[in-house]
Amino acid sequence: MKHFFLVVVMSLFVTGTLHAQGIYAFKVNDINGNPVSLDQYKGKVVMIVNVASKCGLTKQYEGLEILYKKYKDKGFVILGFPCNQFMGQEPGTEAEILEFCTVNYGVTFPMFSKIEVNGDGTHALYQYLKKKLPGTGSKSDIEWNFAKFLIDRDGKPVERFNPRTKPEDTVQSIEKLL
Numbered sequence: 001m002k003h004f005f006l007v008v009v010m011s012l013f014v015t016g017t018l019h020a021q022g023i024y025a026f027k028v029n030d031i032n033g034n035p036v037s038l039d040q041y042k043g044k045v046v047m048i049v050n051v052a053s054k055c056g057l058t059k060q061y062e063g064l065e066i067l068y069k070k071y072k073d074k075g076f077v078i079l080g081f082p083c084n085q086f087m088g089q090e091p092g093t094e095a096e097i098l099e100f101c102t103v104n105y106g107v108t109f110p111m112f113s114k115i116e117v118n119g120d121g122t123h124a125l126y127q128y129l130k131k132k133l134p135g136t137g138s139k140s141d142i143e144w145n146f147a148k149f150l151i152d153r154d155g156k157p158v159e160r161f162n163p164r165t166k167p168e169d170t171v172q173s174i175e176k177l178l
Helices: 002-025 060-074 094-105 124-132 167-177
Strands: 027-029 035-037 045-051 076-082 148-151 157-161
Touching: 002 124, 045 060, 045 124, 045 167, 060 076, 060 094, 060 167, 076 094, 124 157, 148 167, 157 167
Parallel strands: 045 076
Antiparallel strands: 027 035, 045 148, 148 157
């Protein structure tokens, strides 16, 4: 019984800590495989996007880069997370993904290693994001590539955008947080 009580108390502590730290509690790997703690983005407005190179929405890279360049000096950053879960639309290696984004869209915002955003292998960051902002459907699953999560300066998810929402259509929400 004591062991059960200890497990419950520790679970509440960990859950409370994650809630208090928001996205800053998570570690991810950058596109080169280096570990990155998201706490390096403390105090910034962050947009987290699952991306893909062979998707009908891939052209959103251009709009995301425009947003990043326009607002980065005001404390805004975009974090791109490649995902191959939607019809295999991100089949390349991390090096191929980085080259594609840089050459074709001039991407300069931070890119990260491929992750899963749905299913049993869902990365802990996306488990957290979907729990905080479950979306509009009957499930909290990410609908497709280029779903966007807007995070406030305290690391808390505040808005979720449908994949078809163009980056330029998020400007009002971003400006409110800046």
